[in-house]
Amino acid sequence: MTGYHSDLHKRHSIRLQGYDYSKVGAYFVTVCTKDRECLFGDVRDGEICLNTLGVFVRKCWNDLSSRYASVELDAFVIMPNHVHGIVTIGVGAGLALPESENCTTTHNQGAASSAPTLWDIVRTFKSISAIGVNRLLMRSGQPVWQRNYYEHIIRNEDELNHIREYIMNNPIQWALDEENPDCIDDVGALLAAP
Numbered sequence: 346m347t348g349y350h351s352d353l354h355k356r357h358s359i360r361l362q363g364y365d366y367s368k369v370g371a372y373f374v375t376v377c378t379k380d381r382e383c384l385f386g387d388v389r390d391g392e393i394c395l396n397t398l399g400v401f402v403r404k405c406w407n408d409l410s411s412r413y414a415s416v417e418l419d420a421f422v423i424m425p426n427h428v429h430g431i432v433t434i435g436v437g438a439g440l441a442l443p444e445s446e447n448c449t450t451t452h453n454q455g456a457a458s459s460a461p462t463l464w465d466i467v468r469t470f471k472s473i474s475a476i477g478v479n480r481l482l483m484r485s486g487q488p489v490w491q492r493n494y495y496e497h498i499i500r501n502e503d504e505l506n507h508i509r510e511y512i513m514n515n516p517i518q519w520a521l522d523e524e525n526p527d528c529i530d531d532v533g534a535l536l537a538a539p
Contacts, residue, residue: 369435383425405474
């Protein structure tokens with residue numbers, strides 16, 4: 346029997362249950378294209394060479410801090426089929442880290458937060474960039490991004506520096522990246538070799 350089954354098709358949130366994603370803090374975000382389609386350029390000799398779509402997506406990312414006064418952006422990279430970036434939420438926060446290294450969950454006490462949530466920021470980025478990418482590709486309403494995204498609450502300075510390094514080194518590691526469609530082919534060829 347085919348079709349939707351609530352037990353089999355239940356979506357599980359990757360968000361930290363009960364955490365206030367509008368609170369001051371730094372967050373690592375990864376957003377992948379639908380079906381891992383390589384849309385934004387190529388990696389050559391360990392450097393990303395963006396095409397027109399990649400340049401447009403970079404502009405959409407950089408515009409987030411203009412759109413949201415309480416958002417600051419840090420390390421960022423566009424890869425052929427995904428983006429990695431660090432977003433900081435909090436007015437004048439710079440790269441303030443959560444108050445506790447444990448990142449205990451908090452519940453909004455009913456007061457509306459003036460800061461956007463991480464979800465608001467990523468949704469805005471995905472929406473605006475998808476509209477523009479579809480326009481540049483002369484198509485309409487096609488999904489550009491996967492439905493969800495990966496996020497991680499950055500808990501301390503060491504973690505922040507490690508993630509910055511990971512982001513900056515991503516193009517160098519592209520040949521080994523699980524998001525690289527050629528990497529899967531190369532591994533398959535290695536396994537098939539006598």
